Amino acid sequence: MRYTLRQLEVFVAVGCCESVSQAAKMLSLSQSAASTALGGFERQFNSQLLDRVGKTLRLNELGQQLLPKAVELLDRAREIEDLLQGKSGLGAIEIGATLTIGNYLATLIVASFLQQHPESRIRLQVHNTATIVQQVAHYELDLGLIEGDCHHPDLETQRWVEDELVVFCAPHYHLAKRDGITLGALAAEPWIMREHGSATRETLDHAMRHQDKGDHPVSLNIRLELEHTEAIKRAVEFGLGIGCISRLALHEAFRRGSLVPIATPYLDLRRQFQFVWHKQKYQTAGMREFLALCRTLTAGVTRSDEIQLPFIV
Numbered sequence: 430m431r432y433t434l435r436q437l438e439v440f441v442a443v444g445c446c447e448s449v450s451q452a453a454k455m456l457s458l459s460q461s462a463a464s465t466a467l468g469g470f471e472r473q474f475n476s477q478l479l480d481r482v483g484k485t486l487r488l489n490e491l492g493q494q495l496l497p498k499a500v501e502l503l504d505r506a507r508e509i510e511d512l513l514q515g516k517s518g519l520g521a522i523e524i525g526a527t528l529t530i531g532n533y534l535a536t537l538i539v540a541s542f543l544q545q546h547p548e549s550r551i552r553l554q555v556h557n558t559a560t561i562v563q564q565v566a567h568y569e570l571d572l573g574l575i576e577g578d579c580h581h582p583d584l585e586t587q588r589w590v591e592d593e594l595v596v597f598c599a600p601h602y603h604l605a606k607r608d609g610i611t612l613g614a615l616a617a618e619p620w621i622m623r624e625h626g627s628a629t630r631e632t633l634d635h636a637m638r639h640q641d642k643g644d645h646p647v648s649l650n651i652r653l654e655l656e657h658t659e660a661i662k663r664a665v666e667f668g669l670g671i672g673c674i675s676r677l678a679l680h681e682a683f684r685r686g687s688l689v690p691i692a693t694p695y696l697d698l699r700r701q702f703q704f705v706w707h708k709q710k711y712q713t714a715g716m717r718e719f720l721a722l723c724r725t726l727t728a729g730v731t732r733s734d735e736i737q738l739p740f741i742v
Contacts, residue, residue: 431473432470439470440492440495440496440499442456443479443486444478444479444488445568447487448486449464449486476491477489477491479492497568497710498709500710508520508714519546520713521550522552522713523554523570524554524574525554525564525572525573525574526553526555526573526574526575527555527557527627528623528627528656529576529592529629529677529733531574532555534574534726534736534738535553535574537726538719538723539551539553541726542719549715554570557624557626558575558577558626558627558631559627560626561574562575565584565707566707571713572706572716573706574589574702574703575628576592576628576629576675576700576703577632578628579705584705584708585705585707588703589703590702590732590736591701591731591732592677592701593675593676593698594673594699594700595673595674596673596691596696596698597690598689598691599666599668599687600687600688600689604618605689610691610692610693613647615693616637616647618670619651619669620653620672621655621664621669621671622649622655622661623656623661624655633698637696640695652670653670662674662679662688666687675733676734704720
């Protein structure tokens with residue numbers, strides 16, 4: 430063959446990073462070595478694969494066609510290398526999970542996976558849904574575990590288990606254990622919220638928009654935005670306002686009584702945990718095994734907070 434796996438590796442890295450310097454850093458190469466490998470690859474076939482747009486490099490049409498094939502070939506090459514080296518593990522997997530899944534489910538699945546396959550390696554990244562979707566679309570992650578909807582045309586999703594958000598407050602808060610709280614009164618309370626781009630915020634915003642009556646749109650009084658569910662729980666415990674996150678994340682707090690739910694029968698706060706991967710992504714044996722463990726964890730349950738977990742902090 431007229432090309433090498435190293436050339437393909439550099440091409441994939443540059444295509445994903447849209448920068449030779451960033452790709453070189455990711456591959457632990459000098460910038461000149463990465464640039465030489467990419468330039469040589471293009472010259473060998475008298476083909477241009479990337480266009481310079483401002484300060485970034487963008488895949489052209491040929492480059493976009495080549496990228497998924499190159500990623501698949503590299504994945505298969507790594508499997509061959511592991512096999513020839515006598516490794517019994519399932520290689521390395523890049524997993525991305527959104528906050529609730531990452532904090533309460535993914536770490537348990539990763540631990541189980543590594544116990545069963547000690548020679549394997551997993552890198553778990555935890556971000557909001559928008560970031561995970563973008564990383565999967567750019568082949569930076571092999572697999573995403575997300576809490577919200579994904580409409581990216583290049584990605585495939587598969588339903589996992591249903592989840593439900595719940596509005597909550599501290600037990601000493603004036604709304605605690607009160608019935609018949611109107612939507613208007615609820616919206617006027619100070620809210621402690623997740624940031625835009627999170628599936629939790631998207632689900633709540635969608636539920637509130639569904640209650641809009643045209644001339645009287647419902648607008649929340651947002652006092653504080655935080656990126657972490659645990660920080661939201663602490664702020665609500667201190668009485669700064671009310672919050673809305675997954676019932677899974679509140680399971681132990683409700684059991685202890687440090688937080689209490691607020692009844693909102695007029696809001697549909699259901700959502701779906703989903704798997705997401707690139708449509709053209711080759712599914713390695715490690716990916717298939719990880720997905721199987723995810724399904725095993727949720728076998729026989731209809732909602733995420735019914736999953737039997739060893740503990741939730």
